[in-house]
Amino acid sequence: MSQTIKLKKGFDINLAGKAENKTIEVTQPDTYALKPTDFNGLNRPKVIVKEGQNVKAGTPLFFERNVEDILYTSPVSGEVVEIKRGEKRKVLEVKILADKEIEFEKFKQFSSSDINNLSKEDAIEQLKQSGGWTNIIQRPYGCVANPADSPKAIFISAFDTHPLAPDYAYILQGQEQYFQAGLDILKKLTSGTVHLNIDGEAEVAQIFSQAKNVQLNKISGPHPAGNVGVQIHHLDPISKGDIVWTVNPVGVVIIGKLFIEGVYDTSRLVALTGSQMKNRGYAKMFAGASLTKLSENIEGEDNRYISGNVLTGEGIGADGYLGYYENQITVIPEGKYEEFMGWILPSKNKLSFHRAFGMLTFLNGKDKEFEVDTNTHGEERNFVVTGTFEDVMPMDILPTYLFKAILAEDYDDMEALGIYEVIEEDVALCEFVDVSKNPIQEILREGIELIKEG
Incomplete structure (x- = not known):
């Protein structure tokens, strides 16, 4: 039965440089x-x-x-x-x-009726041999799923609330047949429910509203409402011993096309975002594309090239490569400067969750777009317990104590405090609002690896 979840905790980071819903022709990389x-x-x-x-x-x-x-x-x-x-x-x-013209390995093709009659074992085998299986991610741990496991449910978040996030409804235009085929394949992999979660405050695209073999849930609220980990927490929480699988909507299309067309096609529309991007829109790229050909669309020279978004993405440089799971490229200025007493001077142009630091920011209203750079406006120091993490994390866990348990390598406390429910993207907002400037996402990954190996 479909559910509606309204979240209050979180924080929307409204940045300048959002991609327009238009397709841009770019020179394909070598x-x-x-x-x-x-x-x-x-x-x-x-x-x-x-x-x-x-x-x-x-x-x-x-x-x-x-x-x-x-x-x-x-x-x-x-x-x-x-x-x-x-x-x-x-x-x-x-x-x-x-190559100038991409050639594909040929795998078995199936009609819609053939997919319905396809066995789970045959579906898994084709996914493993083609590379399609790597689109299925396991929770806990956030790693590629083990085909031998049986997940209690599969979750797909059809919207993204990260800064400058791509619009999946636009990205997936014309992909309805492949998307449904992907859902049909995923349904074979679990005896539980396939959850398709949509933005409860936006118009629902047909590709999602008419999807079959899924439970359609509406989620609303500020970021991180679009994070699949937050959605799992409120719809079907993970306990010790539970396994849940997640798939990005683009991954669903890749899986569907693998069975309909018999090819492993990782092409997708990638959002070109950020204040330093001249022409902002969507460009067709394959996974792993080099960014070298984008230089003509970039303003300035001293920039941070990010595969993904500014919260969870990876800085890869102007000659780096698009990450396998990313549908977004962000370019913002580097922040290599010092600002005397910058933390205390009132300003209307500083983006901050804390009114004490961006004292006049809240006067701009929620629609104000901010141009940011990579300056952290402070240095790393010991944890300060402010209660801010709990204000931006709409999950029933105690993040500050979880992070401290990881640093202390306390396995029992890590498990008790909810480490099975989170991966890096779920705590990225904590890192953004952290006055102590700690590498929260790195700390969490270290804890996840400790638990996984233990």
Whole structure:
């Protein structure tokens, strides 16, 4: 039965530079890269291609040594030009010089009726061999799901409340057949419910309102209302021993297209956002695209290039590569400066959750768009217990004490305080409002890895 959830806690970060609902033609990059670091928990990848080898979209590039049947496959066709390694020969990137016309590995095709008759085992096998399985993420831990597990439910958040977030209704235009096919495949993977969660305060796109084999839930409120972790917490919370799977809407389309067309196609419309982006809109790109060709659309020189949004995205540089799961590129100025007594001077142009720091910010009204840079306006210090974390986190956990339990490596307290329910994106707002400037997301990931290994 559908549910309606209204959240009050949270904070909307209203930034300048939102993408307009228009498609922009951009020069396609020459190179693409698949990065093991994009996949949480992928600690021991084994590369199965060599430099100079030609591959197609869907050709296996590497796999996890402990789970050899889940293949991580190329997003494009072309020549493997570099296998970049770091310390202790850790694999950082598998770089591909792309063909002008992308060729795809061929997998089995199914009609809508064939999908209905497809067995769970056959669906899983095609997902694992093609690379499509990597779109299914497990909670707890936020890692690629284990096909041997049986999730109690699958969750899809059809809206995003992060700063300058893309509009999924626009991104998925014309993809209705693939989206429904993806939902039909996901329904085979659980005996529980497939939850499709939509923005309760916005007009519902047809692709979501007419979806079948799902429970359609309405969620409203400030960020992080669009986070699937927050939605799980309010609809079907995770306890110790529970397993829930999540899939991004673009991942649902990738899965559906894999079965309808028989190809592993990671192309999607990517939102080009940020105050330094000249022409803001959506550009068609494959996963792992190089950002080098975007330079002509960027103002200024000293900028932060972010794969994703400003809260949870990764700074990758002007020659970096789009993350596997990202549908957004953000470019904002670097903030390499010091501001004498900047924390105490009143200002109407500083974005802050704390009125004490942005004393006049609240006078601008909720529609004011702020241009921000990467300056943290302070340095890291010991935790100060202010109660602010609880004000921006609409979940029944005590985040301050959870973070302290992680730092103390107290396993019992970590479990009792809700570490199974959260991943980095769920605490990113805590990091934003933290007056102590602690790397909250890094701390949480360290705790997750401790619990996972323990």
